[in-house]
Amino acid sequence: MPTTETSRKIPLLPLRGALVFPGMVLHLDVGRDKSVQAIERVMEDDQYILLASQIDLEVEAPTINDLYRTGTLAYIKQMLKMPNGTTRILVEGLQRAVINDITASDRYYEVLIEPLSAEQSHQAEVTALKRTVLDHFEHYAKASSKISEETTQSIRAIDEPGHFADTIASHLPLKVERKQDILEAISIEGRLQKLLDILSNEKEVLDLEQKIGERVKKSMERTQKEYYLREQMKAIQNELGDQEGKGSEVETLRAQIEEANMPENVAEKAHKELARYERVPTASAESSVIRTYLDWLVALPWHEETIDQLDLENAERVLNEDHYGLEKVKERVLEHLAVQQLTQSLSGQILCLTGPPGVGKTSLAKSVARSLGREFVRISLGGVRDEAEIRGHRRTYVGALPGKIIQGINKAGVRNPVFLLDEVDKMAMDFRGDPSSALLEVLDPEQNSQFGDHYIEETYDLSDVMFITTANNVSAIPAPLLDRMEAITIAGYTEIEKKAIASNYLLPKQLERHGLSKTNLQIKEDALVKVIRYYTREAGVRNLERELAAICRKAAKTIVTGEKKKVIVTLKTLEDMLGKPRMRYGQVEEKDQIGTATGLAYTTAGGDTLSIEVSIYGGKGELTLTGHLGDVMKESARAAFSYIRSSADTLGIDERFHENTDIHIHVPEGATPKDGPSAGITIAIALISALTGRVVKKEVGMTGEITLRGRVLLIGGVKEKSMSAHRAGLTTILLPKENAKDLEDIPESIRNDISIHLVSHLDEVIQYALGGRRDESE
Structure with a gap:
């Protein structure tokens, strides 16, 4: 072919995944119609064709943008039709050429090319590069074992x-992109430099492969050696009759590790510790530490789990069997389970059951576990002040153990129990750490799949555990911890609910516990009501159960001594069994009083009534506050005092009363701490009553925060406070107007017995709470 032409048109053969260098002779299989026709065309002419590689192998009809612009001018030495329909050609690369244009006809592609000649370079530098490339290539050929000695010699x-x-480039296993880069290098010096870079990199890769191969070989040899030595040790022990020695123990542990189905990283850790245990003398303290650790790893349920019974009807039946009332709480639990049934997962928000003691928080968690068919685990966090109680102790001494979480999982025997964290509000902190912060990881659904115990050291997946917490006082729970939980409040029980609980749950349980039955012990309904009213005053039913247990003990003694075969408890016989009534049911005050008002309070034990007394006497205007009051309650008293001073004329009080009158505000039961802003209007009413001589109506209870302008602000615990008012026998309660939305939480039986008035200003409170003067009232 004449190479003096600067440009010419020639048929094109696009190559997919292949590249031909000048000087190469190789076979190509051609299947595309246009490519076959291009070959047939050049075979009829001078047999010259341009070979150019495609950039994208998927393109069937390439344009100039789909081809590398530099290709190889080649000569077709032979063409052969294959039986499978393809055409095989033998081509020889001749010269580099640049594609300037491409045209497509119905038959084949044709390109306008410009042949390229190698640029002249500095001869000495080219020679040096050529020798260096040859050295690297010979090293590569020896290391790779893919290139024959004959090829290297040629x-x-x-x-x-x-x-x-x-x-050399044609013999290297390079991608088309790398080969194309060399093909486009017109300068011989540049071409050799690119090859040197490639060969240097390949040399490093081959050296690394060789090192890895040697390391793998050594590892295999070491494993085989250990196996051989272990078999020798077993044979020696068998000969010595040491069947129960450490060798047998190690084999048992190894089998247990395999059966435990641990995660791969944990199994690797266990085998590593087992190898250490095998080497350490039995008398060593470290031996017992390692053995205890391995026992914990083997005993933990890494994959064992129970299958959930996500049946809402069954769950509702179980909850109703175990608990009376608590409709909203049960509804929330059922909603939670319904979501889990749809998602087929119990990960998500952590439930926190809050409320006074004895309302059934722990037993409700047990019922949830029973309804799901899950194992139940309970740990108490009351008084826990050491972070290691949650995360475990580090394995540095003989007495180290995992934390309460891992211990609970191990006790359950499955990885998905219902886990109750009881009394979460009673944790403490000291120099040993903050256990509430350690619980953050446990109760966070986004993190507890990788829970880390200091003793176990490897992570444990807690994402399938259903955590339920209980607390008496939500405000005592640290804010970050509370943020991970959804609080469900169990306020307490009404008298009607207590009577039903006592009849259907508590009394049958106590009868069975004391060996009695309904045939030899009966408690009349009016006697049961008297027990509730005059012997207990609580939000829950724990004390009520104690009183019923006391009745059962008295009855058991009577029956055993032969005095009676059947005991019937009536109003007349109740005092003989329980003594005189300990509570007063009815009016908090026996008659209307001056300077004494009844407030409604919310404590950790539920709702309660609070009597506030005010005494005035001659003096210099001093204000005294007693009764173990907190700072907030003291501020409420001062705010009420300031409002009365500013409104003295309107209230009919001497405007200079503060100059010659000392005032003493006292809240009885001084040993009991009391705090909160909701006593504001009660203190104000007691002050106004004392200063004006008007009586406070004995049947009225009130709650609400007061401002310096006399406004009555929103308070909390409406349900609990209204229930305490009902227990105390109040017939009227005053609530802030902003709490209207909370009235629906008050049980209907209480709303029917008590008159509820919503107030927004102290003037309205005065209208409902104060009567006339003592002489007028009498």
């Missing part, structure tokens, strides 16, 4: 540097 015999570089 390349060594090539004198022309350009042909030398192309030949």
Whole structure:
């Protein structure tokens, strides 16, 4: 072919995943119609064709943008039709060429090309590069074992540097992109430099592969050696009759590790510790530490779990069997389970059951576990002040153990129990750490799948555990911890609910516990009501159960001594069994009083009534506060005092009363701490009553925060406070107007017995709470 032409048109053969260098002779299989026709066309002419690689192998009809612009002018030496329909050709690369344009006809592609000649370079530098490339190639050929010695010798015999570089590039297992980069290098010096970089990199890769291979070989040899030595040790022990020695123990532990189905990283850790245990003498303290650790790893349920019974009807039946009332709480639990049934997962918000003692928080969690068919685990956090109680102790001494969480999981025997964290509000903190902060990871659904115990050291997945917490006082729970939980309040029980609980749950349980039955012990309904009213005053039913247990003990003694065969408890016989009534049911005050008002309070034990007394006497205007009051309650008293001073004229009080009158505000039961802003209007009413001589109506209870302008502000615990008012026998309660939305929480039986008035200003409170003067009232 004449190479003096600057440009010419020639048929094109696009190559997919292949590239031909000048000087190469190789076979190509051609299947595309246009490519076959291009070959047939050049075979009829001078047999020259341009070979160019495609950038994208998926393109069937390439344009000039789908081809590399630099290709190889080649000569087709032979063409052969194959039985499978393809055409096989033998081509020889001749010269680099640049594609300037491409045209497509119905038959084949044709390109306008410009042949390229190698640029002249500095001869000495080219020679040095050629020798260096040859050295690297020979090293590569020896290390790779993919290039024969004959090929290396033939390349060594090539004198022309350009042909030398192309030949080496054709024998390297490079991607088309890398080969194209060499093909486009017109300068021989640049071509050799690219090859040197590639060979240097390949040399490093081959050296690394060789090192890895040697390391793997050594590892295999070490494993085989250990196996051989272990078998020898077993044979020696068998000969010595040491069947129960450490060797047998190690084999038992190894089998237990395999059966435990641990995660891969934990199993690897266990085998590593087992190897240490095998080497450490039995008498060593470290031996017992390692053995205890391995026992914990083997005993933990890594994959064992129970299948959930996500049946809402069954769950509702179980909850109703175990608990009376608590409709809203049961509804919330059922909603939680319904979501889990749809998602087939119990990960998500952590439930926190809050309320006074004895309302059934712990037993409700047990019922949830029973309804799901899950194992139940309970740990008490009351008084826990050491972070290691949650996360476990580090394995540095003989007495180290996992934390309460891992211990609870191990006790349950499954990885998905219902886990009750009781009394979460009673944790403490000291120099040993903050256990509430350690619980943050446990109760966070986004983190507890990777819970880390200091003793176990490896992570444990807690995401399938259903955590339920209980607390008496939500405000005592740290804010970050409370943020991970959804608080469900169990306020307490009404008298009607207590009577039903006592009849259907508590009394049958106590009868069975004391060996009695309904045939030899009966408690009349009016006697049961008297027990509730005059012997207990609580939000829950724990004290009520104690009183019923006392009745059962008295009855058991009577029956055993033969005095009676059947005991019937009536109003007349109740005092003989329980003594005189300990509570007063009815009016908090026996008659209307001056300077004494009844407030409604909310404590950790539920709702309660609070009597506030005010005494005035001559003096210099001092204000005294007693009764173990907190700072907030003291501020409420001062705010009420300031409002009365500013409104003295309107209230009918001497405007200079504060100059010659000392005032003493006292809240009885001084040993009991009391705090909160909701006593504001009660203190104000007691002050106004004392200063004006008007009586406070004995049947009225009130709650609300007061401002300096006499406004009555929102308070909390409406349900609990209204229930305490009902227990105390109040017939009227005053609530802030902003609490209207909370009235629906008050049980209907209480709303029917008590008159509820919503107030927004102290003037309205005065209207409902104060009567006339003592002489007028009498």
